[in-house]
Amino acid sequence: MDKHVIGVLGGGQLGRMQVEAANRLNIQMAVLDSENAPAKQINLVASDKHVTGSFAKASDVKQLAAKCDVITYEIEHVDTKVLEELEEQRPHVDGSTWSRIQPSWRTVRTIQDKFLQKQHYAKYGLPTAKSIAVGTWHPQGLKDIAEQLGYPMMLKSRTEAYDGRGNYPVHSVKDIEPALAALKDRPLYAEKWANFKMELAAMVVKTAQEADLDSWEKNTLAYPTVETIHEDSICKLVYAPAREVSKQVAKAAQDLARQAVSTFLGTGVFGVELFLLDDDSLLINEIAPRPHNSGHYTIEACHMSQYEAQIRAILPGLASRIPAGATELTVKAAIMLNILGGPQPDSHLLVAQAALDVPGARIHLYGKGDGRPGRKMGHITITGSSISECEIKMHPLIQWADAVRLHRDDKSSSSAASIAATQAELLKKNPAPSPRPLIAVCMGSDTDLATLRPGLTLLDTMNIPYEVHITSAHRTPQYMLDFGKKAAARGLKAIIAAAGGAAHLPGMMASETPVPVIGVPVKASSMDGLDSLMAIVQMPRGIPVATVGIGNSVNAAILAARIVGSSEEKARDWVAEHLKKMEEENLEKEQRLQTEGWKVYKKVDDGRHV
Numbered sequence: 001m002d003k004h005v006i007g008v009l010g011g012g013q014l015g016r017m018q019v020e021a022a023n024r025l026n027i028q029m030a031v032l033d034s035e036n037a038p039a040k041q042i043n044l045v046a047s048d049k050h051v052t053g054s055f056a057k058a059s060d061v062k063q064l065a066a067k068c069d070v071i072t073y074e075i076e077h078v079d080t081k082v083l084e085e086l087e088e089q090r091p092h093v094d095g096s097t098w099s100r101i102q103p104s105w106r107t108v109r110t111i112q113d114k115f116l117q118k119q120h121y122a123k124y125g126l127p128t129a130k131s132i133a134v135g136t137w138h139p140q141g142l143k144d145i146a147e148q149l150g151y152p153m154m155l156k157s158r159t160e161a162y163d164g165r166g167n168y169p170v171h172s173v174k175d176i177e178p179a180l181a182a183l184k185d186r187p188l189y190a191e192k193w194a195n196f197k198m199e200l201a202a203m204v205v206k207t208a209q210e211a212d213l214d215s216w217e218k219n220t221l222a223y224p225t226v227e228t229i230h231e232d233s234i235c236k237l238v239y240a241p242a243r244e245v246s247k248q249v250a251k252a253a254q255d256l257a258r259q260a261v262s263t264f265l266g267t268g269v270f271g272v273e274l275f276l277l278d279d280d281s282l283l284i285n286e287i288a289p290r291p292h293n294s295g296h297y298t299i300e301a302c303h304m305s306q307y308e309a310q311i312r313a314i315l316p317g318l319a320s321r322i323p324a325g326a327t328e329l330t331v332k333a334a335i336m337l338n339i340l341g342g343p344q345p346d347s348h349l350l351v352a353q354a355a356l357d358v359p360g361a362r363i364h365l366y367g368k369g370d371g372r373p374g375r376k377m378g379h380i381t382i383t384g385s386s387i388s389e390c391e392i393k394m395h396p397l398i399q400w401a402d403a404v405r406l407h408r409d410d411k412s413s414s415s416a417a418s419i420a421a422t423q424a425e426l427l428k429k430n431p432a433p434s435p436r437p438l439i440a441v442c443m444g445s446d447t448d449l450a451t452l453r454p455g456l457t458l459l460d461t462m463n464i465p466y467e468v469h470i471t472s473a474h475r476t477p478q479y480m481l482d483f484g485k486k487a488a489a490r491g492l493k494a495i496i497a498a499a500g501g502a503a504h505l506p507g508m509m510a511s512e513t514p515v516p517v518i519g520v521p522v523k524a525s526s527m528d529g530l531d532s533l534m535a536i537v538q539m540p541r542g543i544p545v546a547t548v549g550i551g552n553s554v555n556a557a558i559l560a561a562r563i564v565g566s567s568e569e570k571a572r573d574w575v576a577e578h579l580k581k582m583e584e585e586n587l588e589k590e591q592r593l594q595t596e597g598w599k600v601y602k603k604v605d606d607g608r609h610v
């Protein structure tokens with residue numbers, strides 16, 4: 001596919017997964033890391049080009065540079081001075097204007113100092129938490145900074161920080177001395193606390209070498225916005241797409257991530273970590289100039305994995321060959337669970353082994369040998385036709401991961417049997433999540449429940465998860481509007497809304513959500529429900545509400561099943577089965593009528609007719 005040899009600084013799991021992608025493209029990758037590093041184990045094809053040594057040591061980096069055409073990273077804690085020197089000696093891939101180091105060492109130098117990174121975003125007017133460099137080891141200096149940033153604040157090491165190692169939350173003045181002691185001898189800065197409601201991330205592919213914020217739409221592609229869950233400051237779970245996050249917020253996160261990445265020199269993939277605040281605004285937390293834990297899911301869930309994107313983006317002949325759409329999901333949803341080391345060298349394998357029993361669970365073990373408590377040893381990805389399906393499948397595996405964690409620091413009970421017993425207890429305590437509802441049935445008042453009952457009874461037979469609410473357009477307008485606003489992001493596919501009299505509920509609901517709304521006119525105290533029928537059916541142009549006959553909640557339920565059925569096979573099957581049943585019943589009647597004659601024929605109401 002491409003004759004250039006890629007040299008990668010670091011050969012951990014990210015390097016290993018890059019090698020996997022390179023192998024498929026028949027591209028060689030030379031790895032600089034220790035003898036049996038994960039990336040080397042699966043890369044015999046370039047074995048004569050690997051370098052045994054450290055990505056932080058200049059002479060080793062030079063050795064790697066001599067054996068490859070393009071140098072890239074799987075970790076940002078590298079020696080950028082030697083990269084600068086190498087660039088001076090030979091800036092470009094032979095016979096081209098393509099930089100040999102991708103992304104640029106300048107990018108890595110800015111990013112590897114978190115404070116410089118923050119200043120970089122501030123310079124471009126990109127939203128990020130306010131940060132102040134800590135220039136003194138004297139507690140008073142930090143107290144003064146806290147006066148400016150307020151409590152709580154985060155004290156962070158500027159360099160060499162990862163998986164939370166380098167952060168210390170300072171909740172009050174009492175924490176100042178312990179924080180300084182914990183991060184002793186490290187260059188520090190303080191960061192304003194971000195009161196986030198969710199942590200988001202988006203992988204971005206940058207294909208142009210120059211840094212140009214104005215060209216972000218042309219020069220970058222974004223993977224979906226995902227939700228990341230951290231535990232002990234280590235990424236535990238990634239949900240793709242982010243759960244219950246509206247399309248607008250997800251798009252805003254992708255755009256911000258792309259803008260931020262476009263300000264850096266060089267090409268490659270970048271992992272952008274974001275905070276989503278209560279008012280739905282976003283802050284950039286940090287960016288990694290390389291593939292990222294939050295993008296593992298792309299291997300199974302996207303057209304092109306982040307690893308393949310990295311390989312394509314850094315090579316002169318392939319960077320322009322990444323089509324728009326390549327970063328999109330091929331499935332509706334995916335969840336990734338990290339497998340962390342437990343109390344025994346092989347405890348983490350319990351999680352991987354449990355995944356063998358989950359259909360479709362994709363297990364990745366990194367070949368790191370013995371596990372150490374909290375060390376990233378592998379991950380599991382589950383894809384599915386909904387986040388709910390993935391959640392249900394992942395649930396027992398999360399209990400395994402939690403059980404391993406609970407035993408992590410407890411040397412007295414670290415056997416596989418005791419971890420298994422804890423997993424069983426956790427499963428009992430935390431039952432599997434129920435499937436997320438696909439249909440919502442809303443009523444303006446509880447008096448409408450009687451009308452809805454036949455429809456609800458039918459819904460019960462469909463095996464389609466649904467929920468029932470009282471959301472009055474008049475008495476609880478805000479609640480109703482909020483419900484509508486969140487409906488799409490919550491995965492609802494149809495809303496049945498019943499109301500009588502001045503029946504505003506279905507129409508107002510439809511004005512708030514792109515989810516189809518089916519109105520059920522309810523016969524109130526006067527006009528036999530005609531008033532409600534007219535109120536629902538006579539929607540203004542542009543905001544349709546599918547309207548069924550007065551009181552016909554059964555048809556509303558079947559129509560909802562038909563809508564859900566356009567994307568869910570099970571619902572479609574139910575509708576097809578229902579039609580067949582009705583046909584058979586009617587043919588049976590016809591046959592009886594022909595046999596008995598109309599004078600004898602008696603209508604039988606066996607309750608089957610709906």
Ligand SMILES: Nc1ncnc2c1ncn2[C@@H]1O[C@H](COP(=O)(O)OP(=O)(O)O)[C@@H](O)[C@H]1O
Pocket residue numbers: 129154161162163164165167191192193194195199230233273285286
């Ligand atoms: N300013 C902040 N306010 C609140 N929480 C923070 C802040 N900065 C970091 N965190 C929390 O700590 C985690 C790790 O911090 P981060 O700066 O991303 O370091 P690391 O290099 O360890 O990933 C974040 O994912 C977030 O949960």
Ligand SMILES: [Mg+2]
Pocket residue numbers: 273286
């Ligand atoms: Mg981070």
